[in-house]
Structure formats: C-alpha cells, structure tokens
C-alpha cells in the first residue's frame with residue numbers, strides 16, 4: 051500500500067489526531083528512512099524498501115535556522131502550533147546531536163511561541179544513552195513506544211535491529227521516573243506466516259504489569275489509521291480500544307484513545 055516520506059526538515063503544521071496542530075521536525079534524510087525498528091505498520095514503509103541515497107543527517111544549525119524561519123512565518127500568520135513534534139523518516143533520537151537540537155528547539159519555542167509544547171515520538175531504543183535521556187527529560191511530551199511487553203510479539207510487530215529486548219527496555223523506561231507518555235499501537239494479522247495480536251488476554255496482562263512498573267503520565271492507545279507497508283495487518287476497532295481503556299482505568303492508569 052502507499053506509504054510516504056517527509057520531504058523536508060520542518061513540515062506542516064498538520065492536524066494530528068494525537069497532538070492537535072503539530073509542526074513536525076524530521077531529523078532523518080528526506081530521501082529514505084533510518085530506524086532502529088522496522089515496524090510492520092510504519093507509514094514511511096519498510097527499512098529495506100526505503101534506504102536513503104545518502105545517510106547525511108541535517109546539521110543542528112540547519113535545523114535551527116529552518117525552524118526559526120518557519121515559526122516566524124507562522125507567528126505572522128497568527129497560526130501558532132499546539133505542539134512542535136520530532137517525528138519524520140525514522141527514529142529522531144538516532145541523530146548524534148539530538149540533545150543540542152532539543153535545547154535549540156526549546157529556545158526557539160520560547161522565543162516565538164511559548165504556548166506550544168515540544169514533543170518527541172520515539173521508539174524507546176536509545177533510552178540507554180545519557181544525552182538522549184537528558185534531552186527527553188527536557189521536553190514537554192516524552193512519548194515512548196511500548197506496543198507489547200512480550201518478546202515474540204515485539205519481534206513480529208517492531209522487528210528491532212540488534213540486541214534490543216523488551217524486558218530490558220521496560221526496566222530502562224523507569225529511568226524517566228514517570229515523566230513520560232507511553233504510546234501503544236494495537237493491531238493484529240500475519241507476518242512471515244506467523245500470527246500476531248497484541249490485544250489478547252495474555253498480551254494485555256503483561257502490558258499492564260509493565261505499565262504499572264513504568265508509571266507513565268498516561269498511555270496513548272490507538273490503531274492503524276493510514277496505509278501500511280504490509281496488507282495483512284488488521285486495524286483494531288474503536289470499541290476494542292474502549293475495552294482496553296476500561297482495563298487501564300481498572301488499574302488506575304490514565305489513558306487517551308486516539
């Protein structure tokens with residue numbers, strides 16, 4: 051199905067179902083995707099189909115200049131974004147100057163649109179790096195992915211690179227001492243002849259145990275809303291998300307359905 055890449059460093063503002071009016075920042079190349087996960091639902095496409103021509107990442111000063119220019123224009127148009135969001139063609143925390151970029155962005159936000167939040171959508175694979183931890187502790191919305199607490203399901207849905215394992219990740223998510231938001235995408239289907247479903251009873255039980263240990267501000271639960279690279283993935287209905295929400299409420303975990 052049709053997936054897409056962001057073709058600039060700063061993009062939007064776009065209406066985001068989870069964040070409101072969002073001005074996006076893409077720290078990855080515009081010609082392809084770079085990610086430490088290879089999620090089967092990725093709107094940018096699969097890593098192997100989206101290899102960038104060049105792996106050069108935009109420099110911190112280039113990002114800062116583009117962002118300030120865009121914010122100046124938006125302020126003249128009276129079009130202040132609700133949020134400045136790090137997302138784009140892959141995992142933003144892979145940028146080696148991520149901490150500096152976050153500091154620059156907060157300074158630009160304070161200068162042009164102090165009411166806007168700074169948010170990062172991350173897949174949680176770089177939360178062992180001190181600079182990344184420091185950067186994520188500075189932002190208003192530190193949104194980290196946890197699609198499942200079950201190793202086999204994470205392998206099927208997120209297909210992590212290298213030695214990533216979800217047990218260690220759940221442990222490490224505690225480093226934020228509750229100053230984080232968890233994002234979980236629910237879906238089911240088949241990949242490489244194997245069935246997966248992160249909404250089953252055993253999945254939800256393990257996920258809730260993990261959430262209780264991580265203690266996030268709240269959990270964003272949602273399902274697929276755009277085209278995905280693999281046709282066999284099925285969306286989870288709003289009614290099912292509401293049922294999952296009830297389970298969270300029973301466990302005193304705040305949530306938002308997007």
Ligand code: SF4
Pocket residue numbers: 085086087088089091092093094138139140141172173
């Ligand atoms: S973590 Fe995000 S960018 Fe990376 S593969 Fe998954 S959905 Fe795509």
